[in-house]
Amino acid sequence: MLATFAALTGAIAVVSAQTGPRQVSLVIANGIVVTMNGNSRVITGGSVAIDGTDIVGVDTADAIRQQFRGRDTIDAAGQVVMPGLVNTHTHAPMVLYRGLADDLALMDWLNNYIFPAEAKTVSPEFVRAGTKLAALEMIESGTTTYADMYYFEEEIAKETKAAGLRGVLGETIIQFPVADAKTPADALARAEAFIKAYKDDPLITPAVAPHAIYTNDGPTLQAARELSKRYNVPTLIHMAETQAETKTAQERGSPSVVTYLDSLGFLGPGVLAAHGVWVSEADMAILKARGVGVSHNPESNMKLASGIAPVRGYLAAGVALGLGTDGAASNNDLDMFEAMRMAALLQKVASNDPTAVSAKTALQLATIGGARALGMDRQIGSLERGKHADVIVVGMSAARQTPMYDPISHLVYVTRGDDVRTTIVNGKVLMRNRKVLTLDEAAVLKEAKAWADKVRAAVTTNH
Amino acid sequence: MLATFAALTGAIAVVSAQTGPRQVSLVIANGIVVTMNGNSRVITGGSVAIDGTDIVGVDTADAIRQQFRGRDTIDAAGQVVMPGLVNTHTHAPMVLYRGLADDLALMDWLNNYIFPAEAKTVSPEFVRAGTKLAALEMIESGTTTYADMYYFEEEIAKETKAAGLRGVLGETIIQFPVADAKTPADALARAEAFIKAYKDDPLITPAVAPHAIYTNDGPTLQAARELSKRYNVPTLIHMAETQAETKTAQERGSPSVVTYLDSLGFLGPGVLAAHGVWVSEADMAILKARGVGVSHNPESNMKLASGIAPVRGYLAAGVALGLGTDGAASNNDLDMFEAMRMAALLQKVASNDPTAVSAKTALQLATIGGARALGMDRQIGSLERGKHADVIVVGMSAARQTPMYDPISHLVYVTRGDDVRTTIVNGKVLMRNRKVLTLDEAAVLKEAKAWADKVRAAVTTNH
Numbered sequence: 001m002l003a004t005f006a007a008l009t010g011a012i013a014v015v016s017a018q019t020g021p022r023q024v025s026l027v028i029a030n031g032i033v034v035t036m037n038g039n040s041r042v043i044t045g046g047s048v049a050i051d052g053t054d055i056v057g058v059d060t061a062d063a064i065r066q067q068f069r070g071r072d073t074i075d076a077a078g079q080v081v082m083p084g085l086v087n088t089h090t091h092a093p094m095v096l097y098r099g100l101a102d103d104l105a106l107m108d109w110l111n112n113y114i115f116p117a118e119a120k121t122v123s124p125e126f127v128r129a130g131t132k133l134a135a136l137e138m139i140e141s142g143t144t145t146y147a148d149m150y151y152f153e154e155e156i157a158k159e160t161k162a163a164g165l166r167g168v169l170g171e172t173i174i175q176f177p178v179a180d181a182k183t184p185a186d187a188l189a190r191a192e193a194f195i196k197a198y199k200d201d202p203l204i205t206p207a208v209a210p211h212a213i214y215t216n217d218g219p220t221l222q223a224a225r226e227l228s229k230r231y232n233v234p235t236l237i238h239m240a241e242t243q244a245e246t247k248t249a250q251e252r253g254s255p256s257v258v259t260y261l262d263s264l265g266f267l268g269p270g271v272l273a274a275h276g277v278w279v280s281e282a283d284m285a286i287l288k289a290r291g292v293g294v295s296h297n298p299e300s301n302m303k304l305a306s307g308i309a310p311v312r313g314y315l316a317a318g319v320a321l322g323l324g325t326d327g328a329a330s331n332n333d334l335d336m337f338e339a340m341r342m343a344a345l346l347q348k349v350a351s352n353d354p355t356a357v358s359a360k361t362a363l364q365l366a367t368i369g370g371a372r373a374l375g376m377d378r379q380i381g382s383l384e385r386g387k388h389a390d391v392i393v394v395g396m397s398a399a400r401q402t403p404m405y406d407p408i409s410h411l412v413y414v415t416r417g418d419d420v421r422t423t424i425v426n427g428k429v430l431m432r433n434r435k436v437l438t439l440d441e442a443a444v445l446k447e448a449k450a451w452a453d454k455v456r457a458a459v460t461t462n463h
Numbered sequence: 464m465l466a467t468f469a470a471l472t473g474a475i476a477v478v479s480a481q482t483g484p485r486q487v488s489l490v491i492a493n494g495i496v497v498t499m500n501g502n503s504r505v506i507t508g509g510s511v512a513i514d515g516t517d518i519v520g521v522d523t524a525d526a527i528r529q530q531f532r533g534r535d536t537i538d539a540a541g542q543v544v545m546p547g548l549v550n551t552h553t554h555a556p557m558v559l560y561r562g563l564a565d566d567l568a569l570m571d572w573l574n575n576y577i578f579p580a581e582a583k584t585v586s587p588e589f590v591r592a593g594t595k596l597a598a599l600e601m602i603e604s605g606t607t608t609y610a611d612m613y614y615f616e617e618e619i620a621k622e623t624k625a626a627g628l629r630g631v632l633g634e635t636i637i638q639f640p641v642a643d644a645k646t647p648a649d650a651l652a653r654a655e656a657f658i659k660a661y662k663d664d665p666l667i668t669p670a671v672a673p674h675a676i677y678t679n680d681g682p683t684l685q686a687a688r689e690l691s692k693r694y695n696v697p698t699l700i701h702m703a704e705t706q707a708e709t710k711t712a713q714e715r716g717s718p719s720v721v722t723y724l725d726s727l728g729f730l731g732p733g734v735l736a737a738h739g740v741w742v743s744e745a746d747m748a749i750l751k752a753r754g755v756g757v758s759h760n761p762e763s764n765m766k767l768a769s770g771i772a773p774v775r776g777y778l779a780a781g782v783a784l785g786l787g788t789d790g791a792a793s794n795n796d797l798d799m800f801e802a803m804r805m806a807a808l809l810q811k812v813a814s815n816d817p818t819a820v821s822a823k824t825a826l827q828l829a830t831i832g833g834a835r836a837l838g839m840d841r842q843i844g845s846l847e848r849g850k851h852a853d854v855i856v857v858g859m860s861a862a863r864q865t866p867m868y869d870p871i872s873h874l875v876y877v878t879r880g881d882d883v884r885t886t887i888v889n890g891k892v893l894m895r896n897r898k899v900l901t902l903d904e905a906a907v908l909k910e911a912k913a914w915a916d917k918v919r920a921a922v923t924t925n926h
Contacts, residue, residue: 359566
């Protein structure tokens with residue numbers, strides 16, 4: 001009798017293995033799935049199946065249950081399941097300078113606070129400590145991919161990879177001596193070594209980051225661009241952030257920053273230009289024609305009074321536009337939910353049109369738009385079968401999120417990074433139910449505070 | 464021997480009672496005390512002593528320990544202790560409409576969504592459920608006093624009082640029939656009854672709230688103002704929110720909304736005017752001369768593209784200026800930390816000056832400035848001996864708040880309502896360590912969701 005029963009159960013198991021659900025590594029079950037795919041499909045009561053590093057299914061909970069069985073399951077009832085956020089412009093280690101100096105103009109802030117502080121504190125150890133803190137903050141607030149421009153970028157890469165985040169990391173090329181390079185030539189050599197070390201990494205895309213036109217001459221800008229072309233890696237640059245930058249371009253014989261860069265042969269696919277505030281319609285047409293991606297940083301632009309980027313103009317021109325927080329020294333955090341909210345609110349009031357940059361548009365900028373700006377929209381930026389599993393689960397049950405008529409509205413207008421419950425990158429769970437699994441939070445915060453003491457001392461000496 | 468010992472202990476107790484620390488109801492100990500007093504004193508390692516409803520001591524932790532012994536103590540180590548936030552303009556029950564309709568112009572939003580939804584759902588029960596949800600959100604985000612304009616204001620008063628919040632609550636006077644009044648005369652009668660019922664309440668200040676000039680004719684505005692003068696209670700009004708309102712004033716023979724109201728004899732001490740976007744320097748001079756308080760609502764003004772209020776102009780003119788969130792239907796939450804951040808960032812970019820509205824100024828607007836705008840700055844708005852004990856304790860240990868160079872910067876640029884740990888109003892602890900003590904959170908959220916179903920049905924029928 002027992003033997004017969006065992007045989008019977010075995011037979012069922014065999015049948016089930018042939019025709020039943022496929023076993024996969026993880027199913028996120030029964031949430032409000034905001035796919036950000038081409039149709040902006042939202043599936044209430046939907047699930048996402050992940051196997052290894054990739055998304056293998058996005059559908060109703062019933063359909064996914066029939067097709068897949070997760071070795072691990074995350075219950076997302078009442079929560080939003082959506083693509084991880086793409087922060088297209090930051091300087092991760094600068095979290096160690098957050099709130100060090102506020103309410104100052106960009107050049108005053110850079111020349112009298114940030115550059116001197118950097119001169120005295122930036123080192124491989126500083127950069128590693130800062131990246132760990134930034135990674136902690138990004139994981140906690142739902143950013144899964146970020147683009148970075150800083151020094152000792154290979155150290156940033158190490159910590160980014162250890163934290164499990166996806167990064168497009170640009171080694172800075174700048175005309176004056178900095179912590180990791182005495183000359184632009186040194187910086188270019190360092191960038192090349194960095195590219196070689198990380199060229200085929202699954203999480204890290206190495207990049208070359210000429211700082212800006214006002215911190216590099218034409219030949220250096222061209223050399224940086226040539227290097228990234230030679231290795232087919234992205235070029236990251238600050239572009240037309242302040243009105244003063246236009247003057248620099250004009251001193252070099254071009255009417256605008258965009259035309260100046262274009263005259264150098266700098267613009268092309270693979271270039272991600274941060275800020276893009278002071279651009280004309282003609283400039284935007286050039287950016288579109290050259291296939292340049294642009295990163296919009298509303299909070300930094302507001303805080304430093306840099307200006308208001310023509311977001312509607314970029315969208316009308318079809319430029320690949322993403323959102324960024326900029327470094328935490330000018331924001332002062334890395335919360336992409338706030339960047340979305342600010343992008344929507346600022347454009348409305350600036351253009352005197354409350355329909356400008358809807359919640360849906362803001363959400364697109366922070367996900368698939370950012371992926372597109374980085375040239376990564378075939379891999380990330382939406383929940384679609386075959387894309388990498390960069391997924392976040394976002395709580396929707398706070399008093400300030402109650403009631404909920406429209407999850408898209410809530411994601412942009414009342415949700416914060418802190419509402420993110422679970423963060424997954426490349427199929428790996430980095431945070432689960434607010435517990436970060438890849439970093440020791442207490443140790444990271446302690447180390448950051450120790451560095452802050454050194455920063456404080458450096459700035460006190462300077463002033 | 465025993466008797467001698469007892470006598471000795473008794474003697475010591477008597478001495479202690481005469482010269483030792485005075486027993487008080489509560490001491491908040493050893494925090495970063497941001498007083499917002501006239502000198503903007505910040506006491507690192509400071510304490511606040513509260514007895515009954517009032518603050519009896521604000522000093523270093525050592526000094527307070529020598530003077531006071533709390534029957535209850537709240538440890539604020541590493542946290543900010545500051546005055547509760549003053550939200551000078553909202554419509555509490557409208558939290559039940561949050562996210563119902565976004566990305567629309569004010570008049571479209573009001574006439575096609577909000578007014579129809581209100582016509583079908585506003586009732587005493589609706590208003591009570593909404594006020595409970597709003598109170599929960601305000602307590603959770605550190606607002607201790609709020610100014611409200613809505614219908615069935617006596618129901619709002621009941622729930623505000625039950626939740627333990629301080630409220631300046633204005634019964635709406637509006638020309639067209641609304642849920643609680645068929646005519647302005649009905650509304651005025653209702654307002655008068657409300658005033659009589661709450662005139663001497665320790666927490667509730669009843670007020671009269673003529674909605675705006677575009678929703679009331681001159682005689683109704685004057686009657687509303689007369690009523691509030693007769694009882695010496697505040698008058699709350701929407702003023703110069705959109706450019707269209709200036710047209711209304713001009714049709715009535717005045718160049719601006721301010722001059723129109725002034726021609727009616729409407730402006731004077733006790734008037735709190737919300738928005739004040741479309742005002743000239745001459746208008747601001749009139750507001751200053753008349754002693755009118757103004758509520759700045761940056762998020763609502765941005766979201767509805769109403770315009771950018773001249774905050775620097777108000778400050779230069781010496782107008783009593785506070786901050787408000789506006790109703791959650793146009794914000795979409797009641798977080799005053801976000802209002803501060805937005806006030807600072809918006810003015811910087813709008814005036815092309817990053818020094819405009821510093822973190823300190825933004826914090827003043829949200830505390831003592833708001834108290835001044837409401838004419839309550841002798842009672843609330845700062846941590847000073849003799850003022851009511853409206854105090855909040857704010858966490859400063861999140862990754863996005865690390866490191867901390869300046870608590871004022873962090874309060875404005877990286878802190879959210881959710882960081883508030885403890886909220887005290889009139890000496891009573893309403894939330895302790897994130898646990899709200901005066902409301903049943905689960906029940907409040909459940910009731911709000913039930914009302915949302917009715918709202919959804921009302922709007923679906925309408926469109």
